[in-house]
Amino acid sequence: MRRTTSVSETPGSEKPGSERSIGERPGNPSAGVATATRGTVATGGVEATGTGAVTTGGAATPTAPTYQQPHQPLLTVEALQTHFELRQWGFLRVGSVRAVDGVSFTLDHGESATIVGESGCGKSSLARTLLGLHRPTAGRVTFAGTDLATLRGRALKAYRAAVGYVQQDPYGALPPFMKIRRILEEPLIVHGVGTRRAREERIAAALEEVGLEPAHETWQKFPHQLSGGQQQRVVIARALLLRPKLIIADEPVSMLDASVRAEILELLRTIQRQHRLALLYITHDLSTVRHYAHRAMVMYAGRIVEQGPVERLLDRPHHPYTRALLAALVDPDAANAHQQRPIPAGEPPSLLHPPSGCRFHPRCPAIMVGRCEHFDPEEAHPRPGHRVACWLHSR
């Protein structure tokens, strides 16, 4: 079933020229139904549309979205693959890096989810694919009922406004030769927002929102005059300026001081709640996940191996890889200095030639020889909303 052009461009034609057109709750019932149907098929499970219900439990969990069913998720990712062709001398194909290799998940309006994985497992590639910066090799990304692959011109631009991006290296993410004011004005100019005055007001509001008031003092500065935490706040302000529906934060605190991580994560959470944004928080550090997301997905070698509500995933991990990740983490304690940490043997696999069967099998302490190395694990559902791709759980 192919989506027709008229449907995909509906948001754009409804509000021509508006940077908000994409990502508004769709006013087109037929589009919603179509996506919902396909979503069910692709995610292939009972809870295909039930992520909202899953995230409501838990006292410490941030406010969960309260949308009524049936509804359409904001973002639907189906069997997404992003491979990078490796070429020698510019033309000879020597193989492809399977950075994202069959990722499916959904994200609701106002929901925050985290993707956790070692470096090199494809997290950033996934983020960039979702941002439309890489063309997926296969699979589909649907945003507010519109297939990303069909977006062109104005609709694509509207999509870019609807998705904010926060990167790992805050200093690198800001052009060093521009003042903060100019940096923040850029997206507004690109999207043709109002007069200079209107833009200034919007910039000031954004800076205040990320706690960098007084705005007119901050915006006089160059990025290198700010601390890492402040730089990241500017990056967040920039991501907010175009009033997005979704923010993708790729390791937003990995390069920051441990002492300011909480600050930035707290800021992201506040913003996410206040604006009812969906947030995709990518990190390699499970210890920065607990209070800052509804749902967690663990990624390994281009695939999502386990996903579920954050609390459950941290407290009752099912996948051997999730368990290994958790075992390698410590909370500050003097006893740590005297015990070796259990770490899965070996290095993460090469994505050029990923292992057959379960990708974790060469490092897995619980491997079931004869099965794990030959067959892709089937997804198991220990609980609604908790999915594990491991043979241990899907016998």
Add this chain to the structure above:
Amino acid sequence: MSAPALLEIADLRLSYRTESGAVRAVDGVNLELQRNEALVVLGESGCGKSSLAKTLLRLLPRNAVAPEGVVRLDGEDILGYSEERFRREVRWVRIALVMQAAMNALNPVIRVGEQVAEPLRIHRGWSRRRALERAAEAFSEVGIATDFLSRYPHELSGGMRQRAVIAMALVTEPDIVLLDEPTSALDVLTQAAIMNVLKRIKAERGMSFILITHDVATSSELADRVALMYAGQIVEEAAAERFFTAPAHPYSQMLMAAVPKLHQQQPPRPIPGRPPSLLDPPAGCRFAARCPQRIDRCSEAPPSTTLAPRHRSRCWLHAGGKR
């Protein structure tokens, strides 16, 4: 005081000349390190940790003013050594340094093995052959297969490169290895693996370590003792057990509460405000502006108070300050 300290730092000061004035990066630091002890210097970035490390190794940039104070290694004031003597007798021979971001500073066109063997050839005058053999030993010690000796840096993963630079610090078998943020750029599994290596080496070889980090969780992986640094000064120095369970200084307490932890029911509480500028640090307690327990006397510089043997804090609350 128990046994004479292996390394003793007293009132060490270092500043940098800049166009806007002197940056007092290390401003009166007192520390001591015993044999086979691991001391962690913990602090936010910009508080002067790397400057402290570079001062100890005399690897200072050109705009640094000559350091003041005393640095005693086995009772001898090495700060007074001539450059030549320091190079021959101290640097890499007795104290080795893994610089911040050293793994990205490996020479891309020289094989890793050669680079790891280099300190032996420079500081010990060994032959290439002998040095390479020792480098191979150091490689297996840090958990890299020896066939990586003949690889180039870009052929190694981040974790491997970091191990290689650690091997480079270990080859000369120094008494003290100084590690400046050795794991900050790596992901958690690699961090844990490298900390495992360091723990093993410390247990097996009886080396002393000074680990510099901003990450409280990482610091606990090696620390016998913790020195918390803030704006160029050590604000608390304590045994690890004490520091991680009952820190004394308000900044220590707040820092512990501010870092996200895995098992934690309450969300972390960020510390409001920013550290002061080292160009013109406040006259009183440097943490005063952010401190919720501030009292009047905090506008004067607090002395370093001994709370218990080898536990010191620089805070008026402990120095008998009254409201």
Add this chain to the structure above:
Amino acid sequence: MSPWRDGLRRLRRYPSALLGALIIVALLATAVYAVVTIPYSEAQRLWRGGDLWQELPVNAGPVWADRLFGGDAPRTLRIPTAAAPIAEEAYEGVRITEQRLTFDFTYSEFPSEINLFLGSSGSDRQPFVRATWITPQGEQIPLDARRIGANERISISQNQTLEGRLGAPPQIGLFSATSAGAGTDQQALEVQQGTYQLLLETVHFAETSELHGELIVYGQVHGWAGTDHQRRDLSVALLWGTPIALAFGLIAAVGTTVTTLIIAAAGVWFRGWVDAVIQRLTEINIILPLLPILVMIGTLYSTSIWLMLGVVVVLGIFSAGIKMYRAMLLPIREAPYITAAQAYGASDLRIILRYMVPRILPVLIPTFVTLIPTYVFLEASLAVLGLGDPILPTWGKILYDAQDQSALYHGFYYWVLSPAALLMLTGLGFALLGFALDRVFNPRLRSL
């Protein structure tokens, strides 16, 4: 503080930069002065030469250079007839007038040439003039006698018979103390200082006929710049050479740097075939030698400076600079802030012009500044090769003429030295500034 202002502030600590800037400012001031005082068309007219310059000596050196070495070479003396009183007598049918052009000659060296310009007006019938030279001692030497038309030039120093009579070239013989017989050593002749007179006795054949003109005793020095073989005052060319050199250098440097940079950035940004095409074009162009191509175009087509400029810029675009900029831009392409710009929807053009190019501009400024004199020299070289602009006065053209006239062989050092000095000053100024800028803006060289 902005990196630019910060850079400028740091620049002030380099005395060499200050000196360079001073030189450049002086050159700029000269250029402005030249353009303001001598309009473009006037400069062309002056440089075309001809009778315009007839009152100037040939190949005269600058006054200051002569005086600097203690010389006392004569300046040019002009004695107009209008200033001399006329004594008139009437005869039947004719009028006879007598005029004495009187002047003091106080120099210890001989003049270089003597010309008498005379013209008659008021009647068809040309008056007859007899000219007699009267030395301070009162010795009378007849010079010439002839009818004078509307405009006559009586070249006294070229008068062969007079030279024969005096035993020395007239400009020497007429001013020497002892009259030189044939065979006297001309080097030994001494200047006779004092008041000289040129007596003009005129027979007018009509009542209305009038005589006017002037005697010019050409000096050996002229002005601050001297003159060339066509009597043109070199100051015109030296002055006007400045704006031309600066404009050529600046336009060529800006044209090549900016376009090269943008093209390099486009190649890096688009990659694929765009990059490949740019790379191949560059490689081909690098092999093509610039100077021979210019010589070819100059010889076969036109030597207009603007055409040359165009060719230099076009050939300069796909130059080795592209490779350098490419190497600098490649890592910038991967900078997170570029990805961020893409993610918020910035267009390709915007990314190239606003995010990539400005990032390396500070690094380029020094290169750019040092590039300017390169093009100034190129223009001069072309002119020296005889491919200078045909109508514009430039430094290179002066050098070309000097070389053509074997100036150094004849000892006319000023002719070569002054344009060369200006060229070198230009090079020095920009180089000094450029190197200092490099220290300031180029992070690789910068040390704390």
